Amino acid sequence: MIQKEFINKKQINIIVVLNKNSNLELFQNIFDYISIYLKLNVMYIKNFDTKKIQEVNDKLNEKIDFYFVDIIKEYEYIFSWNFYSKMHSFNNLFKLIVFKNQIDDDDIKYYKNGVDDIVYMSDKYYSDKEKYIKWKIFSLLRRKWDNYHKDTTLIRNGVIIDLIKRQVVVNNKNIKITNKEFEVLNILIIEFNKKNNFSSKNKLYKKIYGVENKENSRVIDQLIFRLKNKISNGFFEIDKRKGIRIA
Structure with a gap:
């Protein structure tokens, strides 16, 4: 989405x-x-x-x-x-x-x-x-x-994320990102370009899947875990109460 x-x-x-x-x-x-x-x-x-x-x-x-x-x-x-x-x-x-x-x-x-x-x-x-x-x-x-493309490309700490080409480059190497993982990045970049607010797991789930999920979702946890491994743990800031944002 x-x-x-x-x-x-x-x-x-x-x-x-x-x-x-x-x-x-x-x-x-x-x-x-x-x-x-x-x-x-x-x-x-x-x-x-x-x-x-x-x-x-x-x-x-x-x-x-x-x-x-x-x-x-x-x-x-x-x-x-x-x-x-x-x-x-x-x-x-x-x-x-x-x-x-x-x-x-x-x-x-x-x-x-x-x-x-x-x-x-x-x-x-x-x-x-x-x-x-x-x-x-x-x-x-x-x-x-x-x-x-000031709102569609993020270049930060050796990472380039292009929302148009749906491409992620880390230290000059293309990283394979699944569609759902990319949608998480898309939401985080949009928030980063505003005020870099935290995105809660509930908010991420609703934007990606189009339905409410008031319980903590393991699906979102897994997507974030994979993104941290593929890009960098330090690229993200995670707060148990507020959610996740780009560091």
Whole structure:
């Protein structure tokens, strides 16, 4: 009985613009990993072509949220204020992120011409380049996701619970959660996003099964016990009189 108002199909729409030397496999691996946490629609375009980008925008019911551009020297000319204004003429809400191999003294010109952030790709800056890129992109996308789904995603103490994808991730691992266990989490997250009130076993039973149960239910005890084992005992706070809530 997941509450319908919290089931939102919103996703983040992304275009990745590649050049002839781009490592497509690297980008696919990164965005595939991030899609464990966030709902993404990623499209790859070879070479920067504003007509092609506009065609993609026109085909979508929703606008593009992010453009990621793997830049090379030949592309530098496109980052002018005129280009940025043209992009805004058919989509005025996007974020523009550039991939560069190295830091240059004149990188400020990108910010002056509308770039929102730069992700540096060189191995000399980070011991684990792929890990850095992965979590840099994740941090950029999460801000948008949190804005879309502030009531449907909980990220807390290494645990990510996504009510839309019905998915639980603990320390980067997907955890198998039964439907009834997930409904318990759904109720607790809704309460957490309000005032983080305790939910009594009676309240949980009624919301999940649709009937009153004024006696203490072993069914709820078992669901909570399994969730503690799967996620973490410390993730929950239990009070014998008040019930349970997210710690």
